[in-house]
Structures are given as structure tokens and as C-alpha cells.
Amino acid sequence: MHTQYVVGVTAVLEIEGLRKTYRSRRKGARRALDGFDMVVEAGQVHGFLGPNGSGKTTTLRTLLGLIRPNGGRMAILGEEVPARLPAVAGQVGAIVESPQFFPHFSAQDTLSLLADAGEVPQARVTEVLELVGLRDRAKERVKTYSLGMKQRLAVASALLKSPQLLILDEPANGLDPGGIREMRDLMRQLSASGMTVVLSSHILGEVQQICDSVTIISLGRRVASGPVAEVLAQHSGGGVVVRLESAADLPKAAQVLVAAGARVDLKPDHLLVTGVEKPAWVTRTLAGHDLYVSELAPVTVDLESVFLELTGTAPVTGQHRQVDQSVEVPA
Amino acid sequence: MSGLIRAEVRRLAKRRVTRLMVILLVLGLGAIGVAFTVASQKVGPAQVAAAEAEAQRQYEEALRWHQQMVADCEAAKARGEDITQRFPPDCGNEPGYAPQREQFDATWNLPYEFHFRDQFGVFISVFAGIVALFGFIVGASYVGAEWHSGGMMNLLLWRPRRLSVLFTKLGVLLGGVLAVTVVLGALWTVGFWLIGTFDGQTGEMTQGAWESFALSGARGAGLVLAVTAVAFGLASVGRHTAMALGVAIGVGVVSEIGMRIALAIAQVRFAERWVLSTYALAWFEKRWELQDWRACNISFSGQCEPDTFVITWQQSALVFGLGTAVVLAAAIWLMRSRDIT
Secondary structure, eight states: OOOOOOOOTTEEEEEEEEEEEEEETTTEEEEEEEEEEEEEETTOEEEEEOOTTSSHHHHHHHHTTSSOOSEEEEEETTEEETTTHHHHGGGEEEEOSSOOOOTTSBHHHHHHHHHHHTTOOTHHHHHHHHHTTOGGGTTSBGGGSOHHHHHHHHHHHHHTTOOSEEEEESTTTTOOHHHHHHHHHHHHHHHHTTOEEEEEOSOHHHHHHHOSEEEEEETTEEEEEEEHHHHHHHHHTTOEEEEESSGGGHHHHHHHHHHTTOEEEEOSSOEEEESOSOHHHHHHHHHTTTOOEEEEEEOOOOHHHHHHHHHTOOOOTTOOOOTTOOOOOOO | OHHHHHHHHHHHHHOHHHHHHHHHHHHHHHHHHHHHHHHOOOOOHHHHHHHHHHHHHHHHHHHHHHHHHHHHHHHHHHTTOOOTTTSOGGGGTSTTTSOOGGGSOGGGGSOOOEEHHHHHHHHHHHHHHHHHHHHHHHHHHHHHHHHHHTHHHHHHHHOOOHHHHHHHHHHHHHHHHHHHHHHHHHHHHHHHHHHHHHHEEOOOOOHHHHHHHHHHHHHHHHHHHHHHHHHHHHHHHHTSHHHHHHHHHHHIIIIIIIHHHHHHHTTOTTGGGGSHHHHHHHHHHSEEEEEEEEEEEEOTTSOEEEEEEEEEHHHHHHHHHHHHHHHHHHHHHHHHHOOOO
């Protein structure tokens, strides 16, 4: 499937129809990306979500030139990659998967060597160490660091270039609650300064709080994308919860609403009504049959429930879902 | 590009393995130098006189034993005992049976004296062998640890031109190892020259003799660089230091033990031509002659001469050059094409 859509002039990252198949003599072929599409507009904090094995890391690594795609098109800051990657690499800061550093070097040495390799002024090393809160531990060996500190160092290494596009794979992984909040504030701060941030995370509450837009990937394909509020609205189903003064009237009310054209799910103490344009229509219709509503509330969904629905990864009692086990849901 | 070179030079110099191996290398080479300083002694008139005196003492001792044996034999003979089992014919009175003074060479009793012109060539080979081992470990670890720790992936996020990164790393490594080889090689030469000057002999050092040492040194440095490059290539192919060490042990066992045994059982002629160390010897000695004593070629003098098979340094260059090229080609191809997961 190749989705065509209009790419805005401000797109910082564009991916169209990206395909990648891993081939192994023992395991045969495994399609990691199957025509994946993604667009990230400038200045956004963009959440990139997907279950384990859905193709997130493959996408990011392919984008950064670490993995060679089998097909599709990618562009960063308007430059086609991987062909023009060397030209834009200086403007892209990235961490992919867990932070990995040479354990016997200090954070200062690690960043200083990267700064030399990237021809970035050494003064920037001190700035980013301060920014991620590692200033006082900068001269200690990385092997003495906790996972959270390594994560901070990884973010520092990505920020070292003062990039226009920052790609962070699970940046909150291993951080304590204070660190998660600091990371959230940092993302907001960076975004406010004009930096575009692509954030892959499983902490969906965080993503919902700090991301302007999201792309959800499942089985190597995009299953949802757009501004967070829009994605949530699309998957709330426009449903409303209806409670009556007397629960005994619920069956009758259900019959009335169905006869009027709504879809109704009868619950013990309420009705779940979908397929209505405006909640006021429910009140008016029932009042016409002397049924009085005591509570009328639109159904709200959060990103987690949308994610679980779209990727088919919601836990089912008595079943043990395996990695890569998702259901296919049309985009 | 200069930034990447600077970063790689700093990275190589900062690594613990590099620093530790440089210290061990200096200590090891220093220990050999000190051992030879202690062992070698300048031979002057006093040493010659002492050796002569010792040779005379040994001669007199042997003569005394001989005379005692003759006396014992004569006595046994007089008693009518069978002397044929215990004593030589005629009780050792035969001409030439008694010890002769010239049989006791005073030079046997001289202390070891290092001779720079005659012996330093061997020490160049020893030096090159030790530095090659250093180059192998540093080369394998430099890129192997970088791959294994994720440092290479980080670097490629900054410098996406993979081959440029690989070649820069290789160039910096070879440059660093060559610098260590040249500096320590110079100290090694000066050290043994001083041993020759103060505790031995330097001999007549003609321009030709120095040129010969220089060429041996250049061949040694070539081997060091080839070994370093192979270690780098293997560790890069396997993305782990252990890959290079494992292959080195494997090749060592297969080539130096397995092949020798198998070819000996199969009675292959000149079996050593299939063993790598033979080519290393030929590389240092310029030519290495293998002999097959099962063949007997009668010479003009009527002696039995073996068949021979000569391996030249040019053939060694071909073997080591091809091996290095194949390993580096594999590393380059994989660097270009592999997915870094």
C-alpha cells in the first residue's frame, strides 16, 4: 500500500512507502517495514509510537543511514536520504535505542571526542552537560553511570550539534520521576526554541502531554497519524454515556434511540450511544418519550486506549501476547 | 575530515588497552635489553687469560683422570682380571687416546659477548615479532571495542560516510603503530649499539651493514603494519575484538599444529611450505631453505645431499599481502553494505 498525501512546505521529515525486509538463512524473510509513511512538521514535538517489534527502531535507523531500505523515499530537512545524509547529518541529533557508550571514557571525553569528530566547538560540551544535569559527574567513567545517567548523556550527545531535528528513541527510559519531568520540560524548551523533536516512547501519558502530533506504527505500517487531539477524536467514536433517573427505564430508552437511528450498547447502569452527531439530540429524543436523562457525558479516550486498539495489543485475560503479535487495523 | 582524524588520534591514545600495551611493550623490550646488558661481557686480555687458565685446568684434570684410569687398568691386568669390559684396549695407552691440550679450546670458557654486526639482525626480527603482537592486540581492540560498545554507531550518526570513517580509523591506527615502531625501533637499535659498545663488540659497521639492518627493519615494520591491519579488519568484520583473537588462535592452531601433523602423516614433501610461520622466517631472513632428507642426491664428494625448496621474501610478501588484502576487502565490503542493528 502506498499512501499519497500532501506534504507541507514546512515538513522536516518525510517518509513515503518505506520498505525493509530482513533476510536470514535460518528464519527466512521478515518484513519489518511495509510501505510506511510519516511526516513531521517543523517545530513540532512528534510522538512516534508502536509496540515492540513494530518497526520503530528500524524506521529511525533507516532514516539515519544505519540500515539500508529495500524501497521507499525519505527526506530530512528537504534533502533526500540516505543519498544526501552527509549534508544534513550535522543538523540531526539522534539517539537510537538504548544509550551505548565506551564504558571506560568519561562523559566529558565521550562528548569531547564526538565534538572533535563533528567539528563542533568544545565549549558546546560544557553547555550540553549542564543542560542535561551531568555537569558534576562529567569526569566520571560512563561505566559508573546508572541507566538514567547514560540516558542523559545520550540526550547530551544528540544535542551537541545544536540540531534542527532531534530524534530520541525512548529518552525517558531508566529516568526517575524527576528525570522524566525534566526531560519533558527539556523537550518543551527545545521545541519552543524552534527545534523539531521526534520522540519514540512507550510512556503514552508523557507523549499525550508533550507531543503536538503522533504517528502510530504497527506491523511496519502507519495506522494513525496527525495532531494528538485529532487522533483521539477520530477514535473516540463520538460516543456518549447516558444515564437515566431510573435504571429500569434503560431498555425502553435503548429501543427509542435505536428506532431513531442511533447505535446503542445497553449496560447495567447506563447506555453507550454512538452514531449521533450532537449529544443534545439524545436528550431531546428521550424527553419526547418521557424519559429524562440524569447524566450525559461524551466518551473520552486516551492515547493508550487508542494505541492498544489500533495496534491490537490490548492484554486479553488468559492469553500471553508474543512480541510481534499485533492485529492488522486499517489506517 | 581533520576533526575526525584528531578525534581518532585522541581516542586511540586515550584507550586503556593502548596505554597498557605500550607500557607492557616498553617493559618487555626493556627487559630483553637489560638481560643482554647483564649477560654480555666485553672480552679483553684478562677474560682471555682466565679462559686459557680454565682450559689448562680442565686439560690437567682430564689428564689426571686418564693417568689414574691407566694405572687402575694396569693393576687389574696384573691381577689377571678381565679388563675388556671396564677399560679401553691397551688400557688407554694407545697413541691419541690420552687427552691433548688442543682439545680444550679456551674460547669455550669465554663469557658471552654480544656482537652487534653479527647478531643484531636476529634482534630486529625479535623486535618486529613483539611489536606485531602489540599491533594485533591494539588494532583488534581499537575497532572491536568501538563496534561492541556502540561507539561506532554513535560516530556514524555524526559522520555517515562509512568508508571515510573506516579508512580514517585504519589510517590513524597504522600511523600510530608505525610511530611506536619507529620510535621504539630507534631506541632498540641505540640500546643494542650501546650494549655492543660497552659490553660487547660493534664490529666494523660499513654502510652496507647499516643498509642491511635498515632493510630488515623496514621488512619488520611492514609485517607489523600488515598484522595490525589484519587484526583491525577481522575485528571490524566480526564487530568484536574476540573475532580477531579467535581467528588468530584458530589459524595458529590449524597452521602451526594441525597442518604440521596432517602433512607429516601424509608424508608430504616440504610440508613446512604450507605453514605460515615459514613465510615469516623467509620474510625476515630474505630466503628460507626447506630440506627433504628422504631424497639423497650424491654430491661430487660422494656425500648424500637432501632435496631443497627455497621460499623467498618476495613469496612471503605475496602471501601476507594477499591475506591482508582479502581481510581488508571483506571489512570494507561489510562496512559498505551491512545493516547496523
